[in-house]
Amino acid sequence: MSAERLVRGLRRTLDDAGLQGSFLVRDLHSGDELGIDPDVEFPIASLVKVPLAMATLERVRRGELDGAAQIVVEPGRITTPGPTGLGRFRHPARVAVDDLLYLSTSVSDGTAADALFALTPPAEVAAALHGFGLGGIRVRHTIRELNETVAERLDPADTHLAHSLAIEAGTAGRGHRIPQLDVTRANSGSARAFVGLLQALWTPSRVDPGVAERVRGLMADNVLRQRLAPDFSSDASKWSSKTGTLLNLRHEIGVVEHTDGQAFGVAVLTESRVPAFNQPGAEALMAQVARTLRDELRQH
Numbered sequence: 426m427s428a429e430r431l432v433r434g435l436r437r438t439l440d441d442a443g444l445q446g447s448f449l450v451r452d453l454h455s456g457d458e459l460g461i462d463p464d465v466e467f468p469i470a471s472l473v474k475v476p477l478a479m480a481t482l483e484r485v486r487r488g489e490l491d492g493a494a495q496i497v498v499e500p501g502r503i504t505t506p507g508p509t510g511l512g513r514f515r516h517p518a519r520v521a522v523d524d525l526l527y528l529s530t531s532v533s534d535g536t537a538a539d540a541l542f543a544l545t546p547p548a549e550v551a552a553a554l555h556g557f558g559l560g561g562i563r564v565r566h567t568i569r570e571l572n573e574t575v576a577e578r579l580d581p582a583d584t585h586l587a588h589s590l591a592i593e594a595g596t597a598g599r600g601h602r603i604p605q606l607d608v609t610r611a612n613s614g615s616a617r618a619f620v621g622l623l624q625a626l627w628t629p630s631r632v633d634p635g636v637a638e639r640v641r642g643l644m645a646d647n648v649l650r651q652r653l654a655p656d657f658s659s660d661a662s663k664w665s666s667k668t669g670t671l672l673n674l675r676h677e678i679g680v681v682e683h684t685d686g687q688a689f690g691v692a693v694l695t696e697s698r699v700p701a702f703n704q705p706g707a708e709a710l711m712a713q714v715a716r717t718l719r720d721e722l723r724q725h
Contacts, residue, residue, distance in 0.1 A: 468613050647668070653679060653711065674694075
């Protein structure tokens, strides 16, 4: 089957399931790649925590920040909701910058991320990406701003209404009535931009090797492994990744390293037309499509 025919079939499969997205898989050694609409921009949700980690670690390397410095996080001072981490704490917590990096990146703790954003604001993270030679990823706001959507104002039983608005209120130009879903106002990027970021971390040139190694380690320790990990983890491979989720958006970026030396960067950014928070079938399909693209590349 030709690559073009394969991509057409995968796009139809996604559409039948109420999904559309930006997919790209790249052989990090040869540069060969295969994708589905890899240049379409999406709001990136928690994927922004990877650029945040890179910028923070670069500042630590330069001596502008001390990784051992203790940051006091007061309950209510950084009010970023989330199912895990400091956002669930009831009392003040004193956490080192280096440990905030683990919580933000590996546990996807939004409160920890905002404590880091307080040290390195979005504009400085964006400048760091530019310094690394990475384009196509826009960092405009913190995690707290990301989570101030209509869903936070609704009773949990009515969150399907927020998902319905997320699905129905978009524009053909990727604008949106919900600012966090408008690519001209939100943190945003494409699959191609994020595969470029993964390439820079796994084959560093402009990114300091020590910084790159630490971010790779944080991604290897990612605890959220229900999305792409089942299709990319095995005894013969290692999967390092970061997820991002907001309303009808489900994303994951990562690298699968095989014991034979092959390594593939994978970026999957999707939006669903189904107004439901829990969609395990959509997550399984995302992984299936990404693995099919990877398998096609491995055959050539």
